[in-house]
Amino acid sequence: AIDANEPPRIALTPATWSLIVSVNRRVNTGLRAVTDTEHWGEADRWDLAEDGMGDCEDFQLVKRKRLADAGLSRRAMRMTVVIDEKxxxxxxxxxxxxxxxxxxxxxTSEIMPWYRTGYVFIKRESQDSVAWVSLGGVTSPVTTANR
Structure with a gap:
């Protein structure tokens, strides 16, 4: 669900940055990385990793939930699909x-601008509707389920 009343951007104050860094690091170190095939016997499943294990999208869903629970605009946090270094x-x-x-x-626990990641950005959730928006027209991968 999209709440259009939420701010479209997060105001980065020192306290907000500290919160983001802390949540990112805690989730990265607190979950065990496993593929969906190893975990669920499925090629791709998006889950909140409530059992302490998950793959890349599960880590990000937990981060978004914790940041939203701490008061950050969920609308300003978008799940994004990329092609990685492999x-x-x-x-x-x-x-x-x-x-x-x-x-x-x-x-990585380093938080960086999108253009420094080295990734090819494919698509991300829309801020305005329940949909994905293309980021550059590159073909989307079949699954996002790597560690």
Missing amino acids: GEGHAVLTLLTDRGEFILDNK
Whole structure:
């Protein structure tokens, strides 16, 4: 669901940045990375990793939930599908802020601007409707289920 009354961007204050860094690091170190095939016997399943295990999109869903629970605009946090350094589908969380778009990734606890990741950006959730929007017209991977 999209709440159009929520701000489309997060105001990056020192306290907000500290919260984002903390949540990103805690989730990255607190969950065990496993593929959906290993975990569920399915090629791709999006889940909140309530059992402490998950793959890339599960890590990002947990981060988004914790940040939203802490008061950040859920509308400004968009699940995003990329092609990673191995040429595989991968999911990251894009934070739309008043200082640019930053990426939370389970492969690193460094939070960086999207253009520094080295990823090819495919699509992300829309801020205005329940849909995905294309980011550059590259063909989408079949699954995003890597660690």
